[in-house]
Amino acid sequence: MNSSSTQYLNSKRMDVYEPMHQFSMWGDFKGNIYQDASATMIIEVDAKLDNQSEDTSHTTIGPSNQCDQEASKPGDKVLRRLAQNREAARKSRLRKKQLEVSRLKLLHLEQELEQTRAQCALMSGGVNVCHLGFPGGANSVTPAGIAAFKMEYERWVEEQNKKTNALKTALHSPLPDMELHILVDDTMNHYANLFTIKANAAKVDVCYLISGVWKTSTERLFLWIGGFRPSELLKVLVPQLDLLDQQSHDLSNLIQACQQAEDSLSQGMEKLQQTLAEAVAFAHALGGGCYEMTNAMDKLEELVRLVIQADYVRKEALQQTIRYLTTRQAAQGLISLGEYFQRLRDLSSAWAMRLCEPA
Amino acid sequence: MDKIQSLISENGVVIFSKSSCCLCYAVTILFQELGVEPLVHEIDHDPEGWEMEKALVNRGCTSPPFPAVFIGGNLIGSTNEVMSLHLSGSLLPLLRPYQILA
Numbered sequence: 001m002n003s004s005s006t007q008y009l010n011s012k013r014m015d016v017y018e019p020m021h022q023f024s025m026w027g028d029f030k031g032n033i034y035q036d037a038s039a040t041m042i043i044e045v046d047a048k049l050d051n052q053s054e055d056t057s058h059t060t061i062g063p064s065n066q067c068d069q070e071a072s073k074p075g076d077k078v079l080r081r082l083a084q085n086r087e088a089a090r091k092s093r094l095r096k097k098q099l100e101v102s103r104l105k106l107l108h109l110e111q112e113l114e115q116t117r118a119q120c121a122l123m124s125g126g127v128n129v130c131h132l133g134f135p136g137g138a139n140s141v142t143p144a145g146i147a148a149f150k151m152e153y154e155r156w157v158e159e160q161n162k163k164t165n166a167l168k169t170a171l172h173s174p175l176p177d178m179e180l181h182i183l184v185d186d187t188m189n190h191y192a193n194l195f196t197i198k199a200n201a202a203k204v205d206v207c208y209l210i211s212g213v214w215k216t217s218t219e220r221l222f223l224w225i226g227g228f229r230p231s232e233l234l235k236v237l238v239p240q241l242d243l244l245d246q247q248s249h250d251l252s253n254l255i256q257a258c259q260q261a262e263d264s265l266s267q268g269m270e271k272l273q274q275t276l277a278e279a280v281a282f283a284h285a286l287g288g289g290c291y292e293m294t295n296a297m298d299k300l301e302e303l304v305r306l307v308i309q310a311d312y313v314r315k316e317a318l319q320q321t322i323r324y325l326t327t328r329q330a331a332q333g334l335i336s337l338g339e340y341f342q343r344l345r346d347l348s349s350a351w352a353m354r355l356c357e358p359a
Numbered sequence: 360m361d362k363i364q365s366l367i368s369e370n371g372v373v374i375f376s377k378s379s380c381c382l383c384y385a386v387t388i389l390f391q392e393l394g395v396e397p398l399v400h401e402i403d404h405d406p407e408g409w410e411m412e413k414a415l416v417n418r419g420c421t422s423p424p425f426p427a428v429f430i431g432g433n434l435i436g437s438t439n440e441v442m443s444l445h446l447s448g449s450l451l452p453l454l455r456p457y458q459i460l461a
Binding site: 250253254257258260261263264265267268269271272275298302305306309312313316317320 | 379380381382384385386388389392393438439442443445446447448
């Protein structure tokens with residue numbers, strides 16, 4: 001463009017008309033004259049974005065103007081025009097560059113967001129995307145898997161109370177043992193369901209499950225690896241039953257076996273906490289080294305196994321208890337258990353309400 | 360596999376474990392509490408560990424086979440089996456021949 005403009009500057013008056021004539025077909029609606037095809041863009045950009053200089057210093061180098069002026073003046077105007085066009089072109093290039101940079105930034109942010117969403121979906125069992133940036137909640141990120149667990153657990157508790165009542169009704173009515181046996185089996189299956197629900201929740205977020213935050217405050221007082229202690233449960237249950245000597249002996253052994261099993265799992269838990277703490281501490285010392293954080297993540301995966309193992313012991317303890325009892329005793333035992341847990345939950349509500357009572 | 364066979368036939372109570380596994384540790388603690396000193400063979404520290412792991416699975420252990428518990432040369436199973444046996448009162452009789460008298 002510069003070479004061509006030099007050409008025009010050096011040309012005589014008459015020569016100036018020639019290019020004008022040549023380029024007249026590229027004149028826009030304002031009648032402006034410009035040097036070459038690329039200048040079309042410049043004029044359009046100028047027209048849209050920065051019309052000030054264009055409009056105020058607009059000088060048509062039309063034949064009518066030329067006639068009135070000295071030979072040097074058309075040169076000045078052309079010079080001014082060229083300078084304006086260069087400036088406009090420069091601004092346009094700058095804007096294009098800025099636009100490109102912004103586009104790249106936006107693309108990068110979108111990709112990051114997509115990746116984060118995918119990770120959350122993975123953690124929540126791929127069901128739903130977590131609610132990023134949800135305002136107000138203490139936990140602004142609630143994986144869909146945990147929300148589902150909360151609902152399922154609430155429903156489980158309701159069902160549990162219904163089954164306890166059904167057992168009570170059946171026990172105090174002249175029903176044959178066979179009917180009672182079916183209800184006992186049904187209640188035992190319901191406990192098995194709880195452990196399945198918990199296992200799924202453990203795989204989604206074991207830290208949430210093991211915190212016991214999904215239980216009532218009083219239940220949490222007795223928390224052991226994400227649930228109740230089998231031995232404690234049996235100690236509550238056994239005194240309420242009318243037992244034969246052999247049964248007392250067997251159940252006493254069972255309580256001791258539970259305590260030993262619990263002790264070994266508790267020590268396993270302690271070892272896990274120790275190695276997890278080491279992994280996290282060491283990761284910090286290494287400046288967040290990848291290996292140590294992977295190690296820490298592996299420890300959390302192991303915690304899932306531990307919690308599921310604890311639930312297995314709970315299930316086995318219940319099943320073993322029932323095996324030592326007659327159908328009627330089993331029914332009575334399950335009623336006692338159900339009522340015990342409900343009373344514990346009621347205590348939690350009563351406690352909470354106590355704080356609301358006027359002094 | 361020869362190495363596994365020799366270990367389980369020469370030792371009354373053998374636990375094949377991984378050094379980082381907390382359930383393996385828990386089972387070892389339980390056995391100790393029951394008066395037994397099991398031989399704990401850490402597969403991740405054994406150069407033949409990979410072959411041993413495959414051999415354990417072939418013998419009937421569910422994958423991953425940790426812990427894999429043998430008593431008197433017989434495969435008992437993993438943590439679940441040990442816990443079930445213990446709660447049903449069947450583990451102690453199996454361990455009796457190998458209990459260390461205090």
